[in-house]
Amino acid sequence: MTDTAAIIVAAGRGTRAGGDIAKQWQTLAGRRVIDWTLDAYRAAAGVDCIVMVLHPQEMHRAAEFPDVTSVAGGEARSDSVRAGLEALAGSNCTHVLIHDAARPLVSQRIISDVLTALKDADGAAPALEVSDALWRGAEGVVTGLQDRSGLYRAQTPQGFAFDAILAAHSAFAGTAADDVEVARAAGIEVVMVPGEERNLKLTRASDFRRAEAFLGASMDIRVGNGFDVHRFGNGDRVILCGIEVPHTHELKGHSDADVGMHAITDAIYGALAMGDIGQHFPPSDNQWKGADSALFLRHAGELATAQGYAISNIDLTLICERPKIGPHAAAMAQKIAQILGIAPGRVSIKATTSERLGFTGREEGIAAMATTLLTGGAS
Helix, strand or coil: CCCEEEEEEECCCCHHHCCCCCHHHCEECCEEHHHHHHHHHHCCCCCCEEEEEECHHHHHHHHHCCCCEEEECCCCHHHHHHHHHHHHCCCCCCEEEEEECCCCCCCHHHHHHHHHHCCCCCEEEEEEECCCCEEEEECCEEEEEECCCCCEEECCCEEEEHHHHHHHHHHCCCCCCCHHHHHHHCCCCCEEEECCCCCCCCCCHHHHHHHHHHHHHCCCEEEEEEEEEEEEEECCEEEECCEEEECCEEECCCCCCCHHHHHHHHHHHHHCCCCCHHHHCCCCCHHHCCCCCHHHHHHHHHHHHHCCEEEEEEEEEEECCCCCCHHHHHHHHHHHHHHHCCCHHHEEEEEECCCCCHHHHCCCEEEEEEEEEEEECCC
């Protein structure tokens, strides 16, 4: 079943970028631009399938991407998008993200934010507020000024309710700069989510150098470790990584005592050199009493994103005799990935016993230790 699809528009010629081939097939930091872009959507939680729109003369390239549906585009960008949408007609697709192949550095945070916004809107897109002074000019001379108030730079992915944007494209005549223009012509309201400078569109040769600089900055690697312990008390379930697991006792703590999520959260804070949960959410503050630990984890993830870091992977070990973790590990990984907006394949949840030694061996509580790797930020 396909609920959310991503359409990657890769049918353009990109002549301003120079080179003998279209920019999406050119090399960026050792890989083709299209490979960076497709991998971003392969890793995106909530994206169920990918449709790639190719130039009609390049349909032979479709064989290189067996996991992607490839269709031929048209003369204008809007024609190519329409072809991608029509390829999904009759499926179970409810939402679609439309993305330029020439934006290879799109982050998982942007993709996740657009998908989240679509829960309450028929259209959503990332944007950056214009901060530079704007001029009007002619023949190399400044002829006037332009007020920048309320002006934003558009980015992709631009997300929509599928039926609404398909109808909008079907009714649209002429050419459009992007899909927001098509949507607005059909009366679809589009909400904005924060964009990112690194989500640049490769247009000229100099943009490749900028993108490689961003990718070079990603070599700043941060490792963080987290450790947490919670004791057992009277109860009939435990909450581990956001999943309720039936048990003879429950874990005690100021919040919901999710020992696994606490260890992961502290690992992220540690990688950022920003303390631990207790510093950000003091147990002396009663507003956090009984709080859902997803709040803490989401906060740590947002701090990482704000500093330009991506969560490369998370490895968590839960230490206990009981309950058995194995039957719930996949659901736990999915929950952690959902909260952080990363692919479930980047989250490892495993368990071990302490061979009946110590407080975990005596079944007095559960311990957890986590490690995370962050990439990005300023080196």
